Amino acid sequence: xxxxxxxxxxxxxxxxxxxxxxxxxxxxxxxxxxxxxxxxxxxxxxxxxxxxxxxxxxxxxxxxxxxxxxxxxxxxxxxxxxxxxxxxxxxxxxxxxxxx
Ligand code: TYC
Numbered sequence: 001x002x003x004x005x006x007x008x009x010x011x012x013x014x015x016x017x018x019x020x021x022x023x024x025x026x027x028x029x030x031x032x033x034x035x036x037x038x039x040x041x042x043x044x045x046x047x048x049x050x051x052x053x054x055x056x057x058x059x060x061x062x063x064x065x066x067x068x069x070x071x072x073x074x075x076x077x078x079x080x081x082x083x084x085x086x087x088x089x090x091x092x093x094x095x096x097x098x099x100x
Pocket of ligand 1: 026027028029030031032033034037056057059060093094
């Protein structure tokens with residue numbers, strides 16, 4: 001904008017950045033039972049049995065698969081919940097998060 005004294009004030013636009021999102025991934029292993037993985041996906045990622053089975057089979061065949069995309073704190077909590085639950089039942093199931 002042009003002021004009376006000829007100085008120029010730059011118009012500044014507040015750039016509101018959306019918070020980064022994180023992909024939560026489940027990793028395959030040779031020991032965790034398939035039914036346990038399906039249970040985890042239902043319990044912590046609110047999947048139906050059918051969807052959980054599809055994701056579990058994808059992880060089993062391809063080595064990893066996506067459980068969902070969340071803000072950082074939510075993703076981090078889910079990773080910790082899966083780790084604690086797997087540990088409780090002594091399964092080596094691994095869950096990780098990565099920025100999208
Ligand atoms: N590969 C496991 C088995 O054959 C099943 C499995 C699937 C394990 C997905 C982990 O994230 C996983 N029992």
